[in-house]
Amino acid sequence: MDFTNFINTFWDNTLSGLSRGAIYALIALGYTLVYGVLRLINFANSEVFMLGTMGSVMSFWLLGIGPDGAQKGVGGFIASLLLMFAMSIVFSGLAAVALEYFAYRPLRRRNSPRLVFLISAIGASLAIAEGVGAFPKRKREEYPFGRLSISKSGCTVSDTENCLLNTRTSVIKFGDTSIQVRHLVVLIGSMLMMAGLWAFVNKTRQGRGMRAVAMDAETSRILGVNVDQVIFITFLVGGIMAGGAAFLYMLFFEATRYNAGFLLGVKSFTAAVLGGIGNITGALIGGLLLGLIEEYGAGLFGGKWKDAIAFAVLVLVLMFRPTGLLGESLGRARA
Amino acid sequence: MSTPNPTETPRKNLSQQYLSYAAGKADEAGPGFSDRMRNWWTGLQQGEKIPVVLAAVMLLFWLPWLNPVILRPEGSDFASLLAGTVVPYVLIALGLNVVVGMAGLLDLGYVGFWAVGAYTVGVLTSKHASIPWFLAMFAAVGVATLSGVLLGAPTLRLRGDYLAIVTLGFGEIIRISAENFGWLGASEGITAISPPPSFGPVIDKESGARFVNFSVLENKWFCVFGFILILAVLTALTLIERSRVGRAWNAIREDEDAAELMGVPTFKFKLLAFAVGAAVGGLSGAFYAGKLGTIYPKDFAIQKSILFLAAVVMGGIGNRWGVIIGAFIVGYLPEWLRYVRPIQLFVIGGLMLLIALVARHRSSLIAGFGFLLLGLGIRFVEPVRTFMESIDEKRFFIFGLLLMTMMIFRPQGLIPRRVAARRAAPTSTVMAASDAVTI
Numbered sequence: 077m078d079f080t081n082f083i084n085t086f087w088d089n090t091l092s093g094l095s096r097g098a099i100y101a102l103i104a105l106g107y108t109l110v111y112g113v114l115r116l117i118n119f120a121n122s123e124v125f126m127l128g129t130m131g132s133v134m135s136f137w138l139l140g141i142g143p144d145g146a147q148k149g150v151g152g153f154i155a156s157l158l159l160m161f162a163m164s165i166v167f168s169g170l171a172a173v174a175l176e177y178f179a180y181r182p183l184r185r186r187n188s189p190r191l192v193f194l195i196s197a198i199g200a201s202l203a204i205a206e207g208v209g210a211f212p213k214r215k216r217e218e219y220p221f222g223r224l225s226i227s228k229s230g231c232t233v234s235d236t237e238n239c240l241l242n243t244r245t246s247v248i249k250f251g252d253t254s255i256q257v258r259h260l261v262v263l264i265g266s267m268l269m270m271a272g273l274w275a276f277v278n279k280t281r282q283g284r285g286m287r288a289v290a291m292d293a294e295t296s297r298i299l300g301v302n303v304d305q306v307i308f309i310t311f312l313v314g315g316i317m318a319g320g321a322a323f324l325y326m327l328f329f330e331a332t333r334y335n336a337g338f339l340l341g342v343k344s345f346t347a348a349v350l351g352g353i354g355n356i357t358g359a360l361i362g363g364l365l366l367g368l369i370e371e372y373g374a375g376l377f378g379g380k381w382k383d384a385i386a387f388a389v390l391v392l393v394l395m396f397r398p399t400g401l402l403g404e405s406l407g408r409a410r411a
Numbered sequence: 412m413s414t415p416n417p418t419e420t421p422r423k424n425l426s427q428q429y430l431s432y433a434a435g436k437a438d439e440a441g442p443g444f445s446d447r448m449r450n451w452w453t454g455l456q457q458g459e460k461i462p463v464v465l466a467a468v469m470l471l472f473w474l475p476w477l478n479p480v481i482l483r484p485e486g487s488d489f490a491s492l493l494a495g496t497v498v499p500y501v502l503i504a505l506g507l508n509v510v511v512g513m514a515g516l517l518d519l520g521y522v523g524f525w526a527v528g529a530y531t532v533g534v535l536t537s538k539h540a541s542i543p544w545f546l547a548m549f550a551a552v553g554v555a556t557l558s559g560v561l562l563g564a565p566t567l568r569l570r571g572d573y574l575a576i577v578t579l580g581f582g583e584i585i586r587i588s589a590e591n592f593g594w595l596g597a598s599e600g601i602t603a604i605s606p607p608p609s610f611g612p613v614i615d616k617e618s619g620a621r622f623v624n625f626s627v628l629e630n631k632w633f634c635v636f637g638f639i640l641i642l643a644v645l646t647a648l649t650l651i652e653r654s655r656v657g658r659a660w661n662a663i664r665e666d667e668d669a670a671e672l673m674g675v676p677t678f679k680f681k682l683l684a685f686a687v688g689a690a691v692g693g694l695s696g697a698f699y700a701g702k703l704g705t706i707y708p709k710d711f712a713i714q715k716s717i718l719f720l721a722a723v724v725m726g727g728i729g730n731r732w733g734v735i736i737g738a739f740i741v742g743y744l745p746e747w748l749r750y751v752r753p754i755q756l757f758v759i760g761g762l763m764l765l766i767a768l769v770a771r772h773r774s775s776l777i778a779g780f781g782f783l784l785l786g787l788g789i790r791f792v793e794p795v796r797t798f799m800e801s802i803d804e805k806r807f808f809i810f811g812l813l814l815m816t817m818m819i820f821r822p823q824g825l826i827p828r829r830v831a832a833r834r835a836a837p838t839s840t841v842m843a844a845s846d847a848v849t850i
Contacts (some may be wrong), residue, residue: 117575182819183819188818190572191517200815202717203807207807210801214652300465314700338713339583340584342576346580349573372447380591381587390576394566
């Protein structure tokens with residue numbers, strides 16, 4: 077245990093922990109929504125996220141941004157970000173819906189028990205990840221995409237100091253810690269998406285349908301809820317959240333690969349369980365908490381133990397509070 | 412056999428639902444091929460069974476020397492392939508089948524026990540000590556069993572799908588630890604693990620090779636040793652399954668609450684299932700380490716766990732023969748298909764068609780035509796050939812797809828378990844969302 081390192085890096089770790097946690101929280105929402113409505117661990121949600129990051133990569137190709145990055149004007153900068161965001165969401169949303177249609181709907185038609193669903197989900201996850209890894213020219217290397225910047229005359233892309241603004245420009249500085257544009261984008265962006273989701277679930281007709289099906293599928297069907305449609309929307313919304321997470325992830329980490337989703341997915345599921353699966357607020361709190369625990373743990377024990385710490389937390393939480401910190405609910409109590 | 416009750420199910424165990432579902436499906440089709448095989452077998456006299464078993468065992472042990480040309484992938488050592496992938500995978504599948512198939516606990520971190528077994532042998536025979544190999548093997552089984560108990564004790568009270576995730580985390584923790592502890596060789600792994608000692612009369616004076624020869628280049632006796640291990644494990648598991656323990660596992664799998672109420676100490680027996688499964692996994696790891704001589708943390712990645720699960724599910728959850736076939740498919744087929752020549756496919760396809768005709772087995776018919784088509788494809792279509800040459804890299808992709816399709820069309824696996832066929836109760840088209848499943 078390295079306390080001096082822990083204290084020295086405390087604020088840096090807090091910042092990156094919160095950013096990481098915000099991404100976990102968004103992916104965790106995909107797990108939580110589907111679990112709330114279907115009582116199913118959508119194991120392939122991590123792959124939905126991964127396909128979203130691939131969508132971001134595609135938008136880089138469309139914009140002609142190579143590994144060295146590119147310079148755009150202010151308008152171009154914003155438009156590029158929006159395109160990236162849109163592509164991520166479209167990829168993830170479509171993936172989630174396709175997953176529901178091809179992998180889960182046939183099983184629901186056959187009244188399959190839950191283990192069948194889980195195994196199918198595992199199979200889907202494996203197939204998607206390895207399919208992306210093995211087929212399109214075997215893209216197993218990382219994507220070291222450079223930063224997108226707003227150009228100022230005489231600024232090269234790798235030269236962050238002279239650029240007017242890029243994702244790594246410091247906005248606020250205190251001590252050795254600097255809050256960069258990407259931290260702000262990740263934190264604010266995820267909060268906005270989550271607020272949007274909260275409003276959707278609680279204020280709209282479709283959201284009410286979701287809560288109803290989560291509470292009691294059979295009764296809602298009798299009362300006229302189109303259960304299949306609700307499930308479709310649930311997957312779509314979960315996919316969109318994963319797409320948003322993918323966009324923010326690409327802004328923040330700037331690299332992805334075919335198996336980028338797996339570990340992140342398991343950790344996000346951990347976050348969902350930590351907060352109480354099926355519970356939207358729980359996903360937020362669990363995500364941020366897990367991000368912080370991981371970064372602090374890495375500060376204490378060294379970065380290579382980061383993943384092991386996340387899993388240890390999962391085991392501990394499930395042992396002492398099997399329903400998570402806030403308990404399980406989507407339609408049941410407050411949601 | 413109980414009549415289906417439409418209103419039941421709120422507290423059914425996951426795998427019990429699974430099995431009754433699978434059995435219900437199998438039921439409608441009349442006696443399947445495996446049922447007919449089983450009937451033929453049980454119909455034999457005691458005296459008739461012995462020669463059949465003897466012939467089968469002799470054929471099995473002869474296999475490494477027989478080196479059958481239909482099964483042998485070109486450019487690769489058949490015995491090495493058998494000993495390096497098929498034997499460890501079969502052992503793994505048998506062990507995982509205890510946990511998943513018999514006790515009904517979904518374990519996604521099974522590769523962890525495999526790693527524990529392999530690393531124990533590595534540490535004890537190469538890295539930090541050099542104790543006799545067979546002693547190290549027993550130590551590996553012991554340590555793996557212990558790790559199974561250590562993992563099971565805190566987690567086995569969890570619900571089914573949570574248990575899956577926690578075990579997955581456990582598998583990753585084991586791998587990360589192996590990668591990070593310098594004492595375990597970190598990412599360089601452990602090299603120069605000694606094979607089991609060779610013995611018997613010296614047959615080659617120059618190299619000093621003995622009759623029973625275990626070495627990196629000589630794999631035939633590894634196969635024999637592996638087959639002996641498999642037969643031993645198979646026998647032990649059969650005895651356990653028929654004992655009180657096996658009946659307790661059955662009861663837990665079918666309905667845990669009912670089992671508890673009838674006086675079965677469910678936690679104790681679930682822990683026992685975990686321990687037995689872990690022990691077999693450790694044994695497989697020990698064999699694997701001895702055969703390969705070198706182990707790396709990346710050999711024990713989490714995808715392996717899912718591959719093992721695929722083996723069990725494809726073969727038929729809960730059926731020992733099924734999971735052996737599943738392990739064979741998962742371990743052997745990708746390697747075989749990579750080097751396969753069209754003529755091999757034609758011969759096997761033809762044989763399957765023959766079986767289909769004689770035994771009136773529809774799946775063999777489909778598979779036979781599949782093999783023939785594949786052979787034609789490799790012979791005449793260039794993209795198919797290039798695809799097959801790199802098929803080992805795509806094996807996870809293919810098995811992923813296979814898992815998905817099997818869950819839709821044949822969730823009971825290739826050789827389904829024989830269960831007291833209870834039909835799945837018709838519930839809503841949504842999975843019973845209100846069902847508070849406890850495991």
